Structure formats: structure tokens, C-alpha cells
Amino acid sequence: MSRASMLAARLLLLALALGLWEALPRLGWVDDEILPPFSAVFVTALQLLQRPAIHGDLVTTGLQLGAALIISVPTGVLLGILLAENKRLAQVCEPLLYFLFSVPKSIFLPLFILTLGISFWQKVAFGCFSTILIVLMSATAAVRSVREEHVLTARSYGATRAQITRHVYLPSMLPVLLEALRLAVIFSTTAVVLAEMYASRSGIGQQIASWGESFMMRQLFAGVLIVSVTAIVINEFIRWIENRCSHWRS
Template sequence: MSMRADRGVMLAQAAAVLGFFLIWEVASRSGLADPRLLPPPSIVLPKVVELLSEGEFRRHLWVTIQELLLAGIIAAPLGIGIGLVLAESAYLGRAFKPFFHFVAAVPKSVFLPVFILLFGIGFGQKVAFGVFQALFVLVIATSAAVAAVPEELLRLARANGATRRQIWLEIHWNAMLPLILEGLRLGMIFNIAGVIFAEMYVSRAGLGQRFSTWGESFRMPELFAGVLIAAGLSIIVNETLRVLERRAGAWRSS
């Protein structure tokens, strides 16, 4: 039954994607949308293949991937660590959690000029802005994960003489991991958006830099093809972390 349900979901998703491209093609070909501004998929999709075959574009793509990976490697332990500290310390939690919630609600794009002044326009600035985008999501998600640990399991473990280390490894970690991975998944999406936005604002290399160049020169097929490639990159990251998240939370359903 589960396999049938999964197959049905996949078919529905495939149908939605095909329907989206069909509507896009019809809108562009029929004149509902200006094909100079919205080129049809029959032109954009071959351009995706063409871009991926170009060494120059792959160089820009690799720069973006490096920035995303480094930003994720920095943001993940930093955000999770801060979240654990705020969740474990009542004083620090009351003092600093409102700050993280407040900044998380502010559009991070307004801070980009500050990052440019502090870090310049090179590789480090894009990484720093990606970390900044993801950090607050990870802190909030980790704090929520600690609060979501079932109290009855903790009482049962203490009653059976479990040590603090055993409680953390066997109960806290297993209960928190799915929520932490969910926060990491959302944080990486913010990371991708932040890095590409920073590249579009001012950069010498990266996907965002290509988007800005294509937009300024009115090369719409290349622009839409690049957007599809960036969307594909986001989907790969999101679905990879979603699989890990489901595996980590499998014990809940069992």
C-alpha cells in the first residue's frame, strides 16, 4: 500500500511538472506572453544542455557550488551549536532567543551592502552571506528540536539509571535529529538563495553573476535556462536532505 501511495505521489508530481511546462509553452507560442520575455521551454531546455556543455559556464557553476558547500559546512555546526546552548540554558535562551527570532523575520537582503563593505566582493563575501542566511533558521530549528524531545522518555531513562551521556546519545539525539535535518534542509535553501543573490548584486563569477549579465543583455533563453539549472541544484540538495530526514525519523512511525 505504501509503495502504491509513493508511486501515485510521484506520478502526480511528474504530471504537475509536465503541466507546468505545457502551460508555459502554450502561453509563449500563442502570444499570451511575449516570447521575447518568456521564451518557450522548447527553446529554453536545449539551452540548458548547451550551457552545461560549456566549460566557461561550468566554471561559474563550480564557483557557486564551492561557495554553497563551504557556507553549509560553516553554518551547520555553528547554528546547531548555538541552538543547543540556547535550549539548554534557560538564562541564555531568554536573553538571546528573541534576537534570533527578530533577525530571522527581517529580509536578509538589506544586510548585503554591509557584507560587501566588510568582506569585499570576492569568494569570502558570498560564503559569509550564505552562512548568515542559513544560521538563524538552524538556531531556531535546533532550539525547537530540543524542546520537542518527549519528556516521558527522559523520565523513564532517568528512572532506569541512564547517565547524562546515554540520555543525550540514545534519546535526545535520536529525537532531535529529524527536526535538525529539517532545519538544515530549510537553511540550505536560504543558503542557496543568499549566495546567488550576492553573486547577482556584485561578483566576478558564479551563477548569480551570469544571471545578472544575461538579464542586462536581454538574453532571455540563457537566463531562464540558468534559472532552471539553479532550481535543479536546489531540488537535489532539498531532496537529499529530505531522504536523510525521513530515515532519521523512521523510528517515530515504527
């Protein structure tokens, strides 16, 4: 399927989903107090974006998300490379890593709150914890996918481990790492917003939780829409970079 056809199919699917969202409450099949029409939610989102307080909440969430990604992505990549190069270490650690990956991270959130309170860094730490494993495992798989002859050639020319990592591993791993980064954005966004909803003084997650508790459904869905659109834009930007680097797979 061509790129234009793929884009058209995605836009058609999006139009059908939004049309169904608009039609269900308009036709009375769903109570509009529970599920407001999309048009009403969209207008509410535009109104919310004009409020300075919402700008502050979005900036707070964005800073927490950015800090979590800046810490977790490089750390996960380096640990993934270390794990892939050391078979004994991998045999010891991988069972524990798979176990932690399979456990819902939300059950650890109270532990982060008890340890770090409801501070900025509590959200960052929980975002890192929820993100670093997917990056680590993706980096490990990416290193193992690098052609062995490339590594052997570099070693035969006397390349150090740091040079091999920089000039062999990272270029070969980049498309896979960009895909992992897209997943990291999703995981980290979910974790940060969840932490804000659970216990926070600021942030868009705290606002969404407040609207839900007050049964302000238009504001609730508008907040979710704002977060979703922002995450989609970031995701598609990374996908664009990933497509530009796709020739490095060969």
C-alpha cells in the same frame, strides 16, 4: 495518499506547469522575447552545460554553498541546543532572534560587501548569516520536543551533557534537523546566488545577472533552470534520507 500517488500528482503538476510555460509564448499570449518557451530554454541550458566556463561558475557557487552549509548547520545546531537547555538565555536572546529572522537578509548584503569585499568568503559569510537562524530555531524546537523521560533516564545513569547530546538529543532530533537542512539548502542557495548577482567576479549568480542586464532571456531562464534543478535534486536527496529516518520520530 500512497507514495506512488504522491509522485504521480507531483509529476502531473510539473507537466501542467511546463506545458503552460511552453504554450503561453507559442500561442502569442506572452512575448517570447520576454518569456521564451520551455523547450528553447531547456535546449539553451544543455548548451550552457557544455561550456567549460559555466562548469567553473557552477563549481565556484557549489564551493561557496558547501562552505556556508558546513559552517552554519553545525553552528546552528549547537547554538540551538545551548539555547534550549538554558531558559534564561533563551528568554534574553529569542526576541532578538525572532526580529532578525523576520528581517529580509538582503538588506544586510551591502554591509557584507563593505566589510569583506566581493571575495569568496563574503558569499560564504552571507550564506551563513542567511541560514544559521533557521537551523538554530529548528534545533531549539527539536530539543524541546525530546521526551523529558529519556533525558532523565540518561542523567540517572550518570550520562554527561556531551553523552546526552550525542545519544539522546541527536537521534531524537535527526528527522527535524534533516528537515531544517532542506530549508538551509534553500536559504543558503538563495543567499549565495543573490550575493553573486549583486557583486561578484565569478559564479552562476554573476552569469545570471550579466544575462539579465544584456536582456539575454533564454540564457537567463536557462541559468535559473540549472540552479533550480540542482537545488531540487539536493532537496529530494535529503528528503529521501529524512524518510529513511522517520521511524526515529516515535
